[in-house]
Each structure stands twice: as C-alpha cells, then as structure tokens.
Amino acid sequence: MAIKNILVAVNESTGSKSAVEAAIQMQAKYDAHLTGILVHYGHRDQFAAENWVPDNVRKIMSDGIRQKEAAVEREFRATAEGRVPADKLHWLALSGEPDDTLAKYVVMYDVAVMGPNAQKSHPAIDLHPERVAIKSGRPILVVPTPFDPATLNKRAVVAFDGRKAASRIIHDAMLYLETKSQVDVVSSGEKMYKPANSIGTVDLLARHGVKADRIRLPGSSRHFGEELLAYCDKVDAGVLFMGVYEQGLFREELLGGATRHVLANATIPVMISY
Numbered sequence: 055m056a057i058k059n060i061l062v063a064v065n066e067s068t069g070s071k072s073a074v075e076a077a078i079q080m081q082a083k084y085d086a087h088l089t090g091i092l093v094h095y096g097h098r099d100q101f102a103a104e105n106w107v108p109d110n111v112r113k114i115m116s117d118g119i120r121q122k123e124a125a126v127e128r129e130f131r132a133t134a135e136g137r138v139p140a141d142k143l144h145w146l147a148l149s150g151e152p153d154d155t156l157a158k159y160v161v162m163y164d165v166a167v168m169g170p171n172a173q174k175s176h177p178a179i180d181l182h183p184e185r186v187a188i189k190s191g192r193p194i195l196v197v198p199t200p201f202d203p204a205t206l207n208k209r210a211v212v213a214f215d216g217r218k219a220a221s222r223i224i225h226d227a228m229l230y231l232e233t234k235s236q237v238d239v240v241s242s243g244e245k246m247y248k249p250a251n252s253i254g255t256v257d258l259l260a261r262h263g264v265k266a267d268r269i270r271l272p273g274s275s276r277h278f279g280e281e282l283l284a285y286c287d288k289v290d291a292g293v294l295f296m297g298v299y300e301q302g303l304f305r306e307e308l309l310g311g312a313t314r315h316v317l318a319n320a321t322i323p324v325m326i327s328y
Contacts, residue, residue: 057084057229061163063156064090064130065179069169072201074130076323077167078137079203080195083233089144090130091159092123093152095178123147152181157189165325167195170317184298184313187328193226195325196317205322208292210234212266213282213312214255215241219297223327224255227295228262230325237266240285242278279315286322294324 062077064070074090081088127145134143148155160166168183183196210231214220224231231237239255259266273281286294298313316324 057164058086059162059164060084060086060088060167061160061165062088062090062167063169063181064092064126065094065181066126067169067179068199069197071133071169072197072199073167073169073195074133075201075203076195076197076206078134079206080165080167081138081142085142086164087142087144088134088138089146089163090127090134091146091148091156092126093148093150093155093179093181095149095152119149152179153185154189156181157186160186160190160192160194163192165193165195166190167197170196170198170320184317184326184328187298187326191328193223193325193327195323196320197323198321201323205292209236209238209289211282211286211289211291211294212237212239212255213241213278213294213296214239217297219299219328221297223295223297223325224258226327227325228264230293231259231264231295232262234264237264238269238285238289238291239266240269240271240282242271242273242281279312279319282312283316283319283321286320291322293322294320296324296326298326298328 057080060077060080062073064074077088080086127147130145131143146159148159156166166186168181168186171180171182171184183194187194210227212224212227212231214224237259239259254268256266256268269285271278271281271285282294282296285291294316296312296316299311313326317326
C-alpha cells in the first residue's frame, strides 16, 4: 500500500513546526493527502452542554477558542501554501483529551507526524507520541526540534530484537525503507527473539529490494537506548525506526527504558510502532 494519507499534529509548540515541515516534505515525496489536526482541551463542547453557564460567557469562550483555532489553521496553511496542492491539503480542529482524540483519527491515516512531547508545552495541547501509537496501533513519526529536512534522506537505522513491536515497525516502515540506499538493523549483543524457522531481517529486507546490514552493539540491553542513539550519531543516520514499550508502558514509565530515553533525547526523526 502506497503512502497517500498523512496526518500531522499542529499546535503552537515549537515541535509542531518541525513536524509540519517534515510532513510537507513527505507529502511532496509520496504525492499524498496531508491533513493538519489541532486537538486541544478547549472545553468548547463541555461548556456548551452545561445549562448553568450564562449565554454571554459561553459565547465569549466559544469565540475565543474558535479565534485561536483559526489562527493556528492560518499559520498551517501559510506554511503549506505553494508547496502542497490545495486539493490535497485538509484541516481539522477538535476539542477533547489530546492523546485519546488524536488516536481516534490516526487510525484512518497511513502515518501520523508529531513533535516530541514537550515538558514545557501547555497542558491543553500536550501530546505524547508513544501513547498515541499505543492507542491507535498506527506508526508515528516523531520529529525533533531543531530539524533539518535533509536528514530524512540519509541512512536509516532499525532497532530490532525479534519481538512483536520490532516486527511491527519493520513492516510499518517497509515503504520508507524501500527508498533508502542503506539500512542498518541494530540489536544489543546476541539477545534476539527469533521465531522458529524464520528468515533473518536482512533476508526479509532484501526480498523488498532493501540493502541492509546486521549490526550487534556490544553493550547490554539495559542501556540500549543510549547505545542506539550513539550509534545513530556515529553513522550519521537520518531516521530511526523502533518498536516501543515491549517491556510494558508501566514498567518503562516507572523504571525508564529504551523507549523513554530515545524519545526524550533523539536529535533525528524517530518512527515508532507498538
């Protein structure tokens, strides 16, 4: 299936601007439809349903929220003007819990593009890419700030340990990997969960016309996130693909892990799947 339907999360955060730039580049590469989506805790629908809220207060709040939505939409369209055909550019503005609401819409798109979770962003627009990936089951491209669009064309690195999430990202990312001149499949040491009678990942990618090398980092899986990013820096990788939370969301949020470290520290785009 070709990439023809891209969703990009848009808000006033600096991470959003990088995400929009990456999404516009992807739209041009794949001649896809591009939809910008703003999701926020605007309380527009909540207050509209409350009888105790005076009409004039309800109108003031509703007008203010719509003006803010319109301002974000104008900036998005201005950034895309002359770069994305008008008939392939779309917009949505929704009120609700950001992660849950975005996840409901991501399921109808080939990929979603987001900025990283920003600790200093406003709670009303705060998004967590890893949670959206878990809730939607769709691949999410997380774009850092600052972001150089040229990096997307560089070498790709795939984190692979043979388990479910790693297998999922290999297949979710196949259309992107097929465009790369070099792909490195990286794991930690000899730790590998290999299905019985399975072909190797290099063979799998070769059957899709992808030239790949198998890389085993010498360190322990305990610090795999750090080692993975260090390897990406070493080979000047442009994008990283990885499955997330194979150890479980609660365990990683409590104790830390590769997913949290990579998403908090990556300086290149990271595509995640769950």
